[in-house]
Amino acid sequence: MKFSDRLDMICENLSFDLDTDQVEKLKKYKELLLAWNEKMNLTAIVDEQAIIVKHFIDSMLPASLFTEGKVIDVGTGAGFPIVPLKILKPELDVWGLDALNKRITFLEEVREELGIELNLIHGRAEEYAKKDVSRETFEFATSRAVAPLNILAEYNLPFLKVGGNFVAYKGSNYKEEISDGESALKVLGGEIEDVFQYKLPVTEEQRFAIIIKKVFKTPAKYPRKPGIPKKRPL
Numbered sequence: 001m002k003f004s005d006r007l008d009m010i011c012e013n014l015s016f017d018l019d020t021d022q023v024e025k026l027k028k029y030k031e032l033l034l035a036w037n038e039k040m041n042l043t044a045i046v047d048e049q050a051i052i053v054k055h056f057i058d059s060m061l062p063a064s065l066f067t068e069g070k071v072i073d074v075g076t077g078a079g080f081p082i083v084p085l086k087i088l089k090p091e092l093d094v095w096g097l098d099a100l101n102k103r104i105t106f107l108e109e110v111r112e113e114l115g116i117e118l119n120l121i122h123g124r125a126e127e128y129a130k131k132d133v134s135r136e137t138f139e140f141a142t143s144r145a146v147a148p149l150n151i152l153a154e155y156n157l158p159f160l161k162v163g164g165n166f167v168a169y170k171g172s173n174y175k176e177e178i179s180d181g182e183s184a185l186k187v188l189g190g191e192i193e194d195v196f197q198y199k200l201p202v203t204e205e206q207r208f209a210i211i212i213k214k215v216f217k218t219p220a221k222y223p224r225k226p227g228i229p230k231k232r233p234l
Ligand code: SAM
Pocket: 074, 075, 076, 077, 078, 079, 080, 081, 097, 098, 099, 100, 103, 123, 124, 125, 126, 143, 144, 145, 146, 155
């Protein structure tokens, strides 16, 4: 089946429509993902339908939560959710950060081939969030499949302006992650605002995007040194 027909079929009852240019970009992205996956580890998901559902649509269904401004994807890996979000909402000013340089190199190629504006940073959240150019400068921060919420909060909240939102993509154990993350949020200036629930097409799996509002400035000592948030979560 042609990629565009498969995508059309899967997206039939979803909350967004894709034009031909967006479909073409997703097709190119899928091709690059599979080609580069032969030489480096980008994803365990290689079936076309699964890539569409579990990577592309999972990334895009919470798009309405990102209204406008600067968005940083912390631990973007092969570009999820930031690349599908940019394809769907080109008006967003998007940034992808990852500690692994080979993933950033892949994303440079994606940016070039798809012709999208995407700011890429090779580095660790613990270090980049300390820099004046990035600290408290984003309207949105997001992460998918990077770490539990108590660790993620320390990676993400320092990037946000007060009033900005951290959107954490999560699976069904989100409630436990919220209760384990409460003390970290209190220290770092985050407050749970809402949980956006959505269902993937085809597999019918439930997904949850936890929305955390930044309510006060993160104390300057956070994030702690690389590796410490993971070793000793707040
Ligand atoms: N977000 C992508 C997704 O949903 O497919 C990638 C998930 S991958 C399992 C986790 C990524 O987070 C890896 O590429 C890893 O290098 C990156 N990562 C983990 N800890 C990080 C940190 N402290 N700073 C920056 N990147 C980090």
